[in-house]
Amino acid sequence: MMLKDQVALVTGGSRGIGKGIVETLAKNGAKVAFVYRGSEAAAKTLEAEITAAGGIAKAYQGDVAKPDTAKAIVESVVAEWGRLDILVNNAGVIRDKLFLRLDSDDWTTVLDTNINGTFHFCKAVAMQMLGQKYGRIINVSSIAATHVNVGQTNYAASKGAINSFTRALAAELSRKNVNVNGVAPGFIETEMTEAVRNMAGADNLKKMIPARRLGKPDDIAGVVLFLCSPAAAYVTGQVITVDGGLSLGAVSG
Amino acid sequence: MSQDEIFNKVKATLVDALNADDDAVTMTSRLQADLGAESIDFLDIVFRLERDFGIKIPRGELFPESIFQGDPSLVDDGKVTAKGLAELRAAMPFADPAELDKFAADPKLDNMGDLFTVNLIVRYIERKIAAK
Numbered sequence: 001m002m003l004k005d006q007v008a009l010v011t012g013g014s015r016g017i018g019k020g021i022v023e024t025l026a027k028n029g030a031k032v033a034f035v036y037r038g039s040e041a042a043a044k045t046l047e048a049e050i051t052a053a054g055g056i057a058k059a060y061q062g063d064v065a066k067p068d069t070a071k072a073i074v075e076s077v078v079a080e081w082g083r084l085d086i087l088v089n090n091a092g093v094i095r096d097k098l099f100l101r102l103d104s105d106d107w108t109t110v111l112d113t114n115i116n117g118t119f120h121f122c123k124a125v126a127m128q129m130l131g132q133k134y135g136r137i138i139n140v141s142s143i144a145a146t147h148v149n150v151g152q153t154n155y156a157a158s159k160g161a162i163n164s165f166t167r168a169l170a171a172e173l174s175r176k177n178v179n180v181n182g183v184a185p186g187f188i189e190t191e192m193t194e195a196v197r198n199m200a201g202a203d204n205l206k207k208m209i210p211a212r213r214l215g216k217p218d219d220i221a222g223v224v225l226f227l228c229s230p231a232a233a234y235v236t237g238q239v240i241t242v243d244g245g246l247s248l249g250a251v252s253g
Numbered sequence: 254m255s256q257d258e259i260f261n262k263v264k265a266t267l268v269d270a271l272n273a274d275d276d277a278v279t280m281t282s283r284l285q286a287d288l289g290a291e292s293i294d295f296l297d298i299v300f301r302l303e304r305d306f307g308i309k310i311p312r313g314e315l316f317p318e319s320i321f322q323g324d325p326s327l328v329d330d331g332k333v334t335a336k337g338l339a340e341l342r343a344a345m346p347f348a349d350p351a352e353l354d355k356f357a358a359d360p361k362l363d364n365m366g367d368l369f370t371v372n373l374i375v376r377y378i379e380r381k382i383a384a385k
Contacts, residue, residue, distance in 0.1 A: 130297050131304070175293055 001029030002229055007081045009074065010034040011064050011121060012091030014043035016190035017140065020217025021088055021224050022046060026055035028225060030086065033058050033077045035069075037091070064091045064117030065109075070124035078128055085132070086228050087125045089118040090140040092158075094192060096151040107154045114158035115165065122169060126178070135178035136228045139166050140220070141239055143186050143247045159184075163239050170237030179236040181227050186243020188215040207252045211244030219244075254382055256375060263374050266301045270294060278371060285366040292318075295369075302374070308381045315377050316369055317344045321362070333360040347377045 008025045012018040013034025023046075026032045032050070036043040036059055043059035050057035060076070062069040078084055093113045095106040118139050129135025144152055145159035163182060170180040187193060187205055197205065197214070206212050223242050226232050241247055264278045273288045284290040290298070295316050303310050313319065320341060321327040327337035338357050345353070349372055356368055 127300055130293075131300060172293060175291060176297065 002225070003086075004029035006030045006085040006228075007077065007083050008032045008086035008088065008228075009077055009084060009121070009125070010088040010090055011117065012036070014039045014046055014059065016192055017185060017188055017217045017220045018088075018090040019046060020221040021090060022057060023050065024218065024221035024225050025086065025088075025228070026050045026057050027053075030228075031056040031058075031081050033060060033073070033081075035060050035062050035064060035073060035091065037061070037063050063113075064089075064120065065112035067116075067120055070117075070120035074121070074124040074128065083132060084125055084128050085134060085136060087121055087129075087135070087137045088140065088224060089121055089138070089162075091117050092140065092142075092192075094152070094155050096149075096155065098151055099153050102154060110154040110158050111161075114155070115161040118162055118165065122165075122180075126173065129178045130173070130176045133177050135173070135176075137169070137173075137178065137180040138224050138227050139180070139182045141166070141182045141184040143184050143241055143243050145184065147247050147249075166239055167237045174236045179227075179233070181232075181235060181237065182239035183220055183223050183227070184239050184241045184243070185220050186215055186241070186246040188217060188220060190217065209244045209246045210248060210250055210252075213244065215242065215244055256379065259375050259378050259382075260371070262305060263302070263371060263378065266298065266305050267371065270297050270301050280370070280372045280375065282371045283367050284369045284371075290369075298374075302378070306378055306382070308378070308385075310381075314344075315374065317341070318365065318369075320344055328362055331362050333362060333365070345373075347380045348373055349376060 003025060008030040010018055010022050010032060013022045014036035022032050022034045034057065040061065047057050047059045060073045062073055064070065074084065091113060093110055095110050097106055122137060125135065139162050141162045142159040144156050145163050148156045166180055166182040173180055187209065202214065205214060220242055223240055227235065260280065267273055267278050267288060268275055271288050271290055271294060277288060282288055299310050299315060321337055327334055327340060333341065338360060342353055348368065352368060356364060
């Protein structure tokens, strides 16, 4: 039980990659609070499943894009469990459109959730973690920040911002044993990527990936767990790509 | 709370925040030069003092490190002007006048960190508690 007695908070935790992270952290002994926006049924099911398996999890409803959400949830988690060791900023949305069709609402929606939400939650936990002299912040980025896709100016900008923010925040907080890192997933099988998978065809996608398979939420959760573990105590300000080699750009032979 | 009691509690706070040695923290210790504090530590220390003493410390009140904001009438050629010194004295009524005089004798902005001593914190907290 690597994370016994630790308290974690995961945004966007009820589905997809976030769900995998919540399950992995709980399985390793952490008390896990997670935030969901609309998927109440999925959130309650996940909470119940973890509890039934002997873990501890609690779902919080909230929109991470709203500035007050983070503070209220962080205060509530600390009031209930006394501390906060791990923050995983995972909540993210896409509004893919060609730039000429993209309107300002598509732009701000993605930026508000992906980067501003990450900011709000980091801000809300920073003093608590400094006071503890321990904290692990993990921001979920994307390889789409560096290996861009057509139709994702908004998403690429938000994830690129997360990468830079992660490094800059690490430079400030690491002195107090608060490490800040990122994980950049490649193609992971989730509801969010379903439309793209259907359009491109899973087999075509696999040909671009040296590992010859799409990723699973657990592939990301495993790296998040590593970054929360004592083994990664000296790792900070890094964004780790977890993509089965997709970003290598190798041509299949 | 006596001055000794305040000092001991401040000392415990600083040992905790800065990983400083117990013996290293005396009334005359300077937070930066003697105890190795960096900018982020000042925020951390304020946060811990608020918690440990149950007081509110408005931003910039205890450590008014950015009081001059690059204003040329307050700082000129890296030195605090007479007007700047007057503002500093007004902003730090809790500071030891002798320490302010010492700074005024060689008012290089770089020396300002020497004002932030354990003594300064103790005097500040004495006033805060008295005003409660």
